[in-house]
Amino acid sequence: MTAPRGLERVVDRRGLREFLALTDRLYAGEPRFVPPSRQLVRRWWRDGVPMYVLRDGGTGAVVGRTTLHTDAALDAKLGRRCQLFGLTEFTEAAARPLFEAIVAAARAAGDRDALFGPVALLPNQAGGVITSGYADRGFIDSAWNPPRYVTAYESYGFRRRFESDTWICPVSAAADDPRGADQPGIDPRGTDQPGADPDGAELRVHRGDVRRLAEQLELLRGMLNASFAQLGYYTEISAAQLRRQTDGLAYLLDESLLLYLTRAGQPVAFVLCVPDISEFVVRVRGDLNLLHQLRLLAVRRRYRREAVLIVKGVLPEYQGRGYQRLLSDALRRNLHAGGYTTLRSTYVGRDNPASAAQYRASGGRPLHGYTFYEKAL
DSSP: OOOOOOOEEOOSHHHHHHHHHHHHHHTTTOTTOOOOOHHHHHHHHHTTOOEEEEEOTTTOOEEEEEEEEOOHHHHHHHTSOEEEEEEEEEOTTTHHHHHHHHHHHHHHHSOOOEEEEOBSSOTTTSBOEEOSOTTSOOOTTSOOOOHHHHHHHHHTTOEEEEEEEEEEEEOOOOOSSTTOTTSOEEOTTOTTOOEEOTTSOEEEEEEOOGGGHHHHHHHHHHHHHHHHTTSTTOOOOOHHHHHHHTTTHHHHOOGGGEEEEEETTEEEEEEEEEEOOHHHHHHTTTOOOHHHHHHHHHTGGGGOSEEEEEEEEEOGGGTTSSHHHHHHHHHHHHHHHTTOOEEEEEEEETTOHHHHHHHHHTTOEEEEEEEEEEEEO
């Protein structure tokens, strides 16, 4: 590679195709890398998210790419003005030139204190770098990268932030009564069965319903924002952001894997899992166009052996009462009844031992070490 050119902003569809095609070349024949949805990346570009490529100075080939964006809410949460970067991929030789170009762009802006990423577009949406578990494949809504990415970031002076782990758990038949002595008195026979808290309040587990999906997702959004507000990286998800993040969920959803708990009729806890279509996404290189969606619908039973836990939470005022464990028991029963054999989870912070304990109790293990990176300017 000869001396690279500076960052070049993607301004037309040809540039966008080159931006997307970089991972096709970097990960050709690599089934562990699951590319992001091309439709989502294109939508971000149309919405004005600044996307850049780095070219080899001799051949003109794209050797690196990134987004460069900001978010006022995350700045307030982190207590510094961050230059965010995301969808960041690079050849081995292009790592330092790409980082230098990102630093130069952030300094030229004149009002940034630090770099933070990779995020797409925020850490509560997607992004991150895996730091271990490279032999295990990635999966939807999670990262996979070779070890050289960690070496590149850390040799350039980035430091780890919000270290976490993804998890993998076997799905096995639930015990006759998986609650344990400290669990609420809900009927263990399945979802939608009423039970009662020790104070007499009715507890009920509800399933997802494709016909009411928009309504149920809005209900989950309220619980998600409240239960995650205490996390250091989390910024509130708007209704518009949620619609974009869940676009196409209806054709993928297994209704028995979206569960929420009501107490005296009020929602207090939730869990959202989806069938793991990672192998299909790899096969179509992240292109979930209408034709590929129809193909997926035709063979969706093939992808109902493994599942991905996207997110779960409990309203802060009801944490510590065993509600999440209750939902986890219901989820495990539904997974087993549906023929699933494996559950993967998106990243869980190492400062959140309660969530990790639930995975360990079900025979799970950490899958990938996970981190974001920050560098002061």
